[in-house]
Every structure is written in C-alpha cells, then in structure tokens.
Amino acid sequence: MKLKDSCVVITGASSGIGHEFVKLLLDRGANVLGAYFPGEQCDIAHANFIGFPVDLSTRQGVDSLFEKALKHFEAIDVFIANAGMAYYEKINQADWNHLSDIIDINVKSVMYSAMKMKELYSSKPFHFMATSSIMSYWPLPGYALYSGTKAAVKTFTEGLQMEWEKEQHLHVVFPVATKTRFFQTAGQPHESWMVQSPGHVAEIMLRGLESNKKHIYPSPLFQLCYRFAPWALSFYRKREIKLLRNYYK
Template sequence: MKLKDKRIVITGASAGIGLALSKRLIKSGARVACVARNKKAMEKQFGNRAVIISCDISDPVQLDAMFKKAENLLGGIDIFIANAGFAYYGTIGKPDWEKDKKIFLTNVVSPIYSLQRLSEGRKTPLIFMVTISGLGKMVLPGFALYNSTKFALDGFVRTYRMEKPKNIKIIPVYPVSTVTKFFNKAGGKDTPVPYPRQSTEFVAWCMESGLKTGVRSVYTSVIFLLRCMISRVFPIDLFAQGFERIRLKRWRCKQDLVMKGH
C-alpha cells in the first residue's frame, strides 16, 4: 500500500519512535497529524509540514477534542498509530492510586478507546497500528507496572482479532529497547536498559514497512521473534530475568544513596 495522501494520526510524535516515524510518514507524502503534549517540540520539528495537535491522551476530554480536530483538518482518518506510552521502571513502590491509574489510562485505556471511537459505525477501511513493546511478550524485573499494561494491550489485540469487522486491520508492534530518553524518564539517568537495543530510526523504518506491506504484526528484532517462538517450549528467559534482577538491585542501591543525600 502506498502511503502518499493517506490521512494518518500518530500519538507520541514529539520524541523517540513517534518523532522518527512521523518524519518518515511526512516524507512519504502522507497527510500527518502529529499528537503529543509538547506542542513546541513538534512545531520545532515539523513546522507547517504536519498538523500539530497538543493532547494528553490519558484525558478523555482532550482525546475527543483531538479526534474532532484531526478529522476536521485531515478530512477523515485512514490510519491511526497509537504510539504514546507511559514510561516506568523500578519496584511498584508505595500505594499511589493516581500513578497506577495514569499508566493504565495512557498505555491501555487510551488505545482501546481510540479504536472504539474510530471503528464505531465505520464503513470505510481503517488501519490501527499500536506500539505494544517486546515487554508485552516477556517479563523482566523492574517493569512490573509497565509489563502489566503491555500484557493487557497484547491480550486485547489478540482477542479483538477474533471479533473485529473486516474493514478494520490492527497491526501490533513489538519493538525491543530503543536508544531514546524513554528509560531516563522511566527511572532516571542510571536506569539499566535491557538488551538487545535498536535505534528509533530502524524501528520507525520497520513500522513504515509494516504499513506498506500490510503485515499481521511488526517485530523489529529477528532475535526477539525467535525468542518468542522458542519460549513456548523452553524457559529461555531465565538468564535474562536473572541478569535484570541483579541490575535492578544495583539501581535500587543507587536510588537509596541519592535519597540519603550521598
């Protein structure tokens, strides 16, 4: 499928994967609405080459307003890319209802609601791409909250495929660790980054290629794809989990020292 003149909305467009993918989509000739909270960052990156919409996707009022604006300015939506995500690393910590709610609203509820809104009464084709993460397929210590949201989203996609109408195509994306500020936002500058690691440009290329070819799912790492197949039979994640458990303990020690003022 050619992307030229396709009306595309992408969330999380101000940085990381979303920024790299937005640039590729604009270059392909698509009509793109870039969505994120940081409007100034998007204006600096895209200028008048894209529709810029400031929106906190965890807020249903802002999300509804974003859809109305995007649909009016683009004349409709052919492809929606739910890419924005709430970064979190560390132990689950003290009881914090608002934090727990925020991560699930951003990572799970918002993409599902967006799909519901776009598909309600729809007769024309829609491609709905959603960035899930490799952590929707495996568990690592330090990511309990983040893991749980991604497993929920992966479960939704797998089940929705058995219920969806024929005019809706859903494409989940499973990137591994990307070289961005994501992990710094998740747990600070000392946050351990799991392996393997990839550039945002490569992940964006994989996602763009997935849209063009109409694949069922996008795995950005062949190694991770093989792991997903083998892990159904053998417990190959035990080494990685043990390694990350050690890194989590070291990270917690550093955080304790910071809290004590050392």
Template sequence: MDLNKKKIVLTGASSGIGKEILKQLQQYDVKIIAVGRNISKIPEVEDKIIPFACDVSKKEEVDKLFDFALETLGGIDIFIANAGFAFCESIEEADWGHIEQIFSTNVFSPIYSVEKMRALNKAKKYSVIITCSAVSEMPLPGYSLYCSTKYAINGFGRVYEHEARDNEIISLVYPIATKTNFFKNAADKAPIPWPMQEADKVASSVIKGIKNEKRYIYPSKYFAISRIFTRVFPFITTIYVKIQKNKFDKWLQYKKSIL
C-alpha cells in the same frame, strides 16, 4: 496499504520512536496530525504536518483530537497510537493514582482510539497501529506496571484480531529496548535491558508493516526468533530474567546510596 494520500494521526510524535516515524512518513504524500503533550519539538510542515497538543491519557482530549482531525483532514485513514511511558521502581506503597496514570496513557487511550476509529469509519478501510513491546511477553524486573500495560495491550490486540471486520487492520508493534530517552525518563539511571536497537529501525519496520498490512510487526529479528525458542526452552527466559533482576537490584542499591 498505499500510504500516499492517506490522512494520519500519530501520537507520541515529539520524541523517540514517534519522532522517527514522523520523519520517515514525510517522504510520502500524506497529511499528518502529529500529537504530543509538548509540541515545541514537532515541526510544522505546510500541507503535510500539523502539530497538535494533547494529553492522550484524558478521554476529553482524545475526543478533541478526533474532532480536530475530522475538522482539519475530513477523516482518519491511519491512527498510530504510539504514546506511552514507563516507571522504573520498587513498589512500596498503594497508590491508585500512580497506577491509573500509566494505564490511562498506555492502555485506555489506544483501546479507546480503536473504538473511535471503528465508529468513525464504519465500512471504510482503515488501520490502527499500536506500539506494544517485547516486554508484553517477557518479564522485566523493575517495570512491573509498565509490563502489565503492555501485557494488557497484547491481550487486547490478539483477541480483537478475531473480532475485526474486513475493513479493519489492527496492528501491534513489538520493539525491544530502543535507543531513546525512554529509560532515562523512566527513572534516574534506570537499568536498561539487552539487546537494544535504533529508533529509526523501529520506525522503518512500522511503516513497512503498515504498507504490507501486517497484524504483528517485529522490528527486531532477535526477538521474533527468541520468542519461539523461549517457548520450547523456557529456561532461557528464567536466565534472562535473572540477569535483569540483578541489574534492578544493583540499581536499588544505587538509589539507597544517594538518599
């Protein structure tokens, strides 16, 4: 897909991977609605970037985003559903609102956006890119709710591929741990899995994937290869998860020590 002249919506554009995607998209002749809860860090660039404040965890605000895009751009060719967050925690009590909060942002919002894009574009060619995660296929102790949201998105995307029409390109992106404030925001001194990659590498992989109309985008060659090996040799996953669990257990001890 040629990016030039395309009308794009990018969520989670104020930080991390989204910020890097926004930066790299500017080299093309595009118009972008850059979405974030706090848009103070999103640059407004005439005829290119339009910041838009939106809480994508709320249906009404996603509806307003689409209405704004139609009014401002006249349509949406590419929707990049990048917004998402994690909790690093030990689940100790039942909290429906806590679960709903993360699922509304990480699962309901991107799936609803896919439905909105289909209804909007009918037979017109379009693309939706959803930031999934390597943890959609690899357990990460301490991040059970976050992992479950990514398992859900992975399942949706892999089934929807077989339901997609000829004019629809639904792509999933599988970053490994990325050097952003993601884990810092998950919890104080949250355990960080290995390996890690730079956000600009993820962004460049996303843009390349869009241009090549890839259904599955793997920014890390390590993960692309390891996911095959772990199916043949499942004990590799067992060893990896045990290492991450040890990190999580030490973090829990740290948390108790400062209480």
C-alpha cells in the same frame, strides 16, 4: 496500503519512535497530524504536517485530538496510538494514582482511540496501529506495571481483530529496548541489552503498515532467541533481577 495522500494521526510525535515515524510517513507522501505532550517542542516543519499539543491521558484529550483531525482531514485513514510511558520500579506500596497515571495513557487512551475509530467508520476501511512492547509477553523486573499495560494493549487488539471487518486493519508492534528517552523517563539507571534505534523501529512499523501485517516485531534477533535460545534471555533476565535488587536494597 498506499500511504501517498492518506491521512494519518500519530501520537507521541515529538520524540523517539513517533518522531522518526512521522518523518517516514511524510516521505511517503502522507498528510500527518502528530500529537505530542503540551510543553514539548515538535521540530517537524513540513507542509503536510500539523502538530497538536494534547494530554492524551484523559478522555477530553483524545476527543479533542479526533476533533482536530476531522477538522483537517476528510477522514482518518490511519490512527497510530504510539504515546506511552513506563516506570522503572520495585513495587512496594499500593498507590492508586500511580497506577491510574500509567493505565490512562498506555491502556485507556489506546483502547478509547480504537473504539472511536470503529464508532466513526462503522464498516468502512481504516488502519489502527498500537505500540505494545516485547514486555507484553516477556516481562522484565522493574517493569511489572508497564508490562501489564502493554499486555492489555496486545490482547485488546488481538480480540478486536476478530470482531472488526476484514478491511479494518489492526497492527500491534512489539519493540525491544529502543534508544529513546523512554528509559530516562522511566528512571532506569543502567543500559539495556539488544538496543535498537528509533529510526529502525519506525522503518519496520512503516513496512508492517504498508503490508497489512498484524504483528510487527522490529527485532528478529529477539524473536530468534525467544524461540531457539531462551537460555540467553534467561541469562539477561537474571542480570536484571540482580540489578533491581541492588537498587532497592
């Protein structure tokens, strides 16, 4: 797709991958509406950028983002559901609210946004991109809940792809560990392995969007290991199991 003069909505725009992606979209000549969590600062100042603080973990929040977008744009050409969060934890108790908090933003908000795009544009062309994670198919200890939410995003988008029209493009992204404040928010005390920069991940997402790629894998190294050297990944996983056990002794 051509991004010049297109209208793009992206969530999680104030930090990490989303923030880098906004800059690339603006460089390509797109008009961007970037949503970010209320109270955050979004430092992007550009004639083609509008920032919108909104909590996307509620139906009202997502509805108001669409209202805002349709006030400013004739149509939404691309919706990028990127906002998300994780908990790093060993699950020892049943906590309904804790569960709801992560599912609301990582799953419901993404699914509802995709459903809204379809409702709005029926059989007209558009793009919908969702940020999943490699943990959607290769979970790590400490991230059982998070992995479950990202697996839901993965299979939901794959299912929708079979239902939507040919020109309604779905893209799902599978980043590996990325150097953002993600791990700090999650509460992981140690460094991860195979860490990429958010700029790199955003660049690969941009290329995937422009070339209509369905599945976007920012780390070829991880893909290589997954297929040809699973022992290397098992080794890493064992280290992660040990670390989690030590924290929760």
